[in-house]
Amino acid sequence: SGADSHAEFLVLGAGPGGYTAAFRAADLGLKVTLIERWDRLGGVCLNVGCIPSKALLHVAKAMDEAQALSAHGVSFAAPTVDLDGVRSFKDGVVGKLTGGLNGLARKRKVTVVRGTGRFAGPNVIRVETAEGTQTVSFDHAVIACGSEPVRLPFLPDDSRVIDSTGALALADIPERMLVVGGGIIGLEMAQVYDALGSKITIVELMDQIIPEADRDLVMPLMKRIEKRYERVLLKTKVTKVEATDAGLVATFDGPNGIFEAEFDKVLVAVGRKPNGALVAADAAGVTVDERGFIPVDTQMRTNQPHIFAIGDVVGQPMLAHKAVHEAKVAAEVACGEKSVFDARVIPSVAYTDPEIAWVGMTEAEAKSKGVKVRKGAFPWAASGRSLSLGRDEGVTKLLFDPDTKRIIGAGITGPNAGDLLAEAVLAIEMGADAEDLALTIHPHPTLSETLGLAAEVSEGTITDL
Ligand code: FAD
Secondary structure (H helix, E strand, O other), X not given: OOOOEEEEEEEEOOOHHHHHHHHHHHHOOOOEEEEEOOOOOOHXXXXXXXXXXXXXXXXXXXXXXXXXXXXXXXXXXXXXXXXXXXHHHHHHHHHHHHHHHHHHHHHOOOEEEEOEEEEEEOOEEEEEEOOEEEEEEEEEEEEOOOEEEOOOOOOOOOOOEEOHHHHHHOOOOOXXXXXXXXXXXXXXXXHHHHHHOOEEXXXXXXXXXXXXXXXXXXXXXXXXXXXXXXXXEOOOEEEEEEEOOOOEEEEEEEOOEEEEEEEOEEEEOOOEEEOHHHOOHHHHOOOOOOOOOOOOOOOOEOOOOOEEEOHHHHOOOOOHHHHHHHHHHHHHHHOOOOOOOXXXXXXXXXXXXXXXXXEEOOHHHHHHHOOOOEEEEEEHHHOHHHHHOOOOOOEEEEEEOOOOOEEEEEEEEEOOHHHHHHHHHHHHHHOOEHHHHHHOOOOOOOOOHHHHHHHHHHHOOOOOO
């Protein structure tokens, strides 16, 4: 073909989607090349997403819990923060995981090419590496080029206006920080900076934080941050940010009229946009829609049957666990297996404190679609385990089809909600009904009992809470 090298299976982008596809295809016996422009494998998730954010959230939560102990008879001195130490804990976690990926790639004889890849034809890609241009021809390719933060065009080009990557870099602890966007990423980063000492303002356009989750699940977090943060502004938009030597002056427009406030940093967390337009997909004849998403079928094939796309670049929800499952399908289909992406549901989790986790049908969705649901909710104020953690604000809610009693949705708020939700996800995938959950013996005293108890509430076997 005249190319510098040939891959039976070529993967563009080494995030959770890309490295999973590469490893699965190698395990199935294909000769695999993985192209990545960054020094480290792991993509957004491992380097500037899921993992560093969770390491910092752990530090924030431990600080809060230590302070909360004063209500239980144990007091510590006020914390002192060594920012270099916090940063190196986070970098250490990331380094272990990304280093582990190098080892896994080596073990599978996956060829890693460092550079930016762009298609040069239906079966060839051109990679700009530090040593010059390389071409790789391929039989099958997977586009796993991910997404990047959305920028707001009216914000000034100023080093004090940052995105999630800038926030995770933890350059300093601003005295006052504005977080634009009350979604999961904004709220997680707000929690980190609040614990480290920043005064936080959150501004959200919609009438609730995390608008895609049910209001009852979000309220416990809302109550907590309303108390702790300087301001939580709903139904409000930022119309202007002016950079001055002293700070960033933001103009807000909301229910309280138009007003200004000054900040040391502005974190923009208003969503992510797909990188589909950056890989010259048209040179391979692959369709990219006007937003930059690449349309695929249930086998993760693009309009070119030998080219697949997976992960953030194929659409919402932009979550690592979705990318990983799509990746396996793409690799298996390229090997001639009849795999399809057939998940009934994809769970979502905000790793705030309390955590908010939900899956499947929400109550708001049921209402807007006119779907009848039967609900069972168990308040954690009645959970011995929750109270012994010093927490009473959580809730476990299950939604069932009233006819079949099958579980169709779940929402959990409280410490470890994300881990607890996994049982509900499995229940939905398995077609479990309320009785299955209620009759399953959950260990006592655990937070997991609240799932069995919520099912009992829906069955009417517990009524008096
Ligand atoms: P990415 O991880 O975006 O990887 C794409 C890779 O492709 C990158 O390494 C990029 O450098 C490379 N690339 C792109 N174009 C080219 C090119 N032309 N040539 C070579 N390389 C290229 N998800 C969760 O499930 N749980 C969480 O807790 C969570 N937390 C998050 C927190 C933050 C702050 C952010 C920003 C995101 C978070 N996410 C979370 C989302 C998650 O990171 C993404 O869904 C996931 O990384 C998507 O994986 P991917 O493989 O599609 O792409």
